[in-house]
Amino acid sequence: MPAAISLKECRALAFDALSHAGVSHANAEAVADHITRAEADGCKSHGLFRLPGYVASVNSGAADPQAEPEIVDAAPGLVAVDARRGFAPLAIARGRGALADKAHEQGIACMTIRNSFNFAALWPDIEPLAEAGLVAFTFVNSQSFMAPAGGTEALFGTNPMAFACPRGGGRAPMVFDQASAAMARGEIQIAARDGHTVPAGTGLGSDGQPTTDPAAILAGVQLPFGGYKGSSIALMVELMTGGLSGGFFGYESAADHKRDGGPSNGAQSFIAIDPGRLAGPEFFAHVEALFERLLANGEARLPGDRRLAARARTAEEGITVEDALYTTLQGLAGRV
């Protein structure tokens, strides 16, 4: 039977587990906050489920649990962050204020992050920028799991990107967050565990041949969504992360990885734009008109609407944690 806990308890459990593993107060707070935001939005694959991986990367010596990110003011519109092999959430939290300030001052700004162990959902990284009235992008790579279109060997991470648009009238921003891979790695793992096949186009076996066997794909490579177009997006994400930050590309991240079950040393970038400086205050009403038409169009949905519905629900009801995971986490937190 799953454990029912409040979001406050979720945050405390994550903080305690990280602290018990030797993670600094600032890093533990940033990661616990990120995990709690994923749980609040109903995204269990990036919530408490990730906590043992963070701890594993500390125990293996891969990530530095005491890392203090270095924030460099690289240009009037640029912030360059070196996470110093720490976890991504602290590096992002430390740099995001400068990014937002520059975007408001200059109209647009960019922040790169390198040497960052990222294991988290992306939308919480840019939602605060959109809450501050900014249109925002973020791109992140990871150890390579995916071949380019036409290829047979892992070169790219699953390489998600997220995009956020602020909304007027106190509405939560529209944020989408999607991998460049045809299917999330976690979903392939679940299909393998449950003995299901996956759709054609999900990946190749280690022989380089297309397969619908999830176990064969996990031993082989994933493929991008949408054929060569998704592959171009994945390449763009590599260039906007490992390229622009001077950090690792996906294949470099894979070579660095300790196979500890934790996150890899990846790179990330952000772009934030002040739409009011270009489109004026009418921007918000104009965007709402588009969204209204979208919602009136057949069964079309606004990206993120399920997350926001979950957020309203979990604020009242809290969350549930699968029993075996809860026991593991209690152990990691030193509570047993």
Add this chain to the structure above:
Amino acid sequence: MPAAISLKECRALAFDALSHAGVSHANAEAVADHITRAEADGCKSHGLFRLPGYVASVNSGAADPQAEPEIVDAAPGLVAVDARRGFAPLAIARGRGALADKAHEQGIACMTIRNSFNFAALWPDIEPLAEAGLVAFTFVNSQSFMAPAGGTEALFGTNPMAFACPRGGGRAPMVFDQASAAMARGEIQIAARDGHTVPAGTGLGSDGQPTTDPAAILAGVQLPFGGYKGSSIALMVELMTGGLSGGFFGYESAADHKRDGGPSNGAQSFIAIDPGRLAGPEFFAHVEALFERLLANGEARLPGDRRLAARARTAEEGITVEDALYTTLQGLAGRV
């Protein structure tokens, strides 16, 4: 038998046809240059084939052939261009220098264009930015032809985006340019003409049901590539164009369109980033290492390599123009 002409003759033919229709010298030069770059790169669908459409939009009164774009310095990192119902190429050519200067000075800059009649390939718009050492994005919308995922009615344009990465050693930049639609509208038109079916997922008939009949899709709606992920990209393009510029969204552009066979009044945006300010001069060698690995990976290709091969060929050999089109163009140029 197709006519064989040099690129110089291509440019002169386009310029003369536009001038003959009453297009100003500056606008005719900018459009002729754009058309010639498409022909040079082997992209006939965006080359001379488009010229009758440009002329039609002048004859219908939709586009202003004498338009002088208004360039506003909106912020240290922002350029806002109003094309004043002129053709996109002149607005872009007039604003791009300021965009590049701001990107070099601030590290990143953005340019929006509204009230612009765009009918052209996208890669020529950002290749010059990458030639100036900048990483660049561009997004453009058009009259709506495409439903969002789950929808049944046209809401978005086919909404291409392009991304460019500079390369060292005198190499041409890597540029990809791809529609958010599963299939280019021109390809669907050709399939309809030739009596072929199109792949499932290309579009819906006017009854809102999936079909592989291209004529039914042309009367109905196109669909995004890659399902809901491509639909999110298309939505992002709308927000980055009609939204950010204060111009038209795809459905507003469709309402404005005169059904003259010419371009629609759309919007566009650009982002340009100076990678050297973030990753240092090592950026270029790092990117080449990624590209080398990509090219060694099975049958994977670098986006744009076919275009660059065509460019080398047409510089020597010139281009061919299908006979009926050549006759039409000679007429438009007042040469018969």
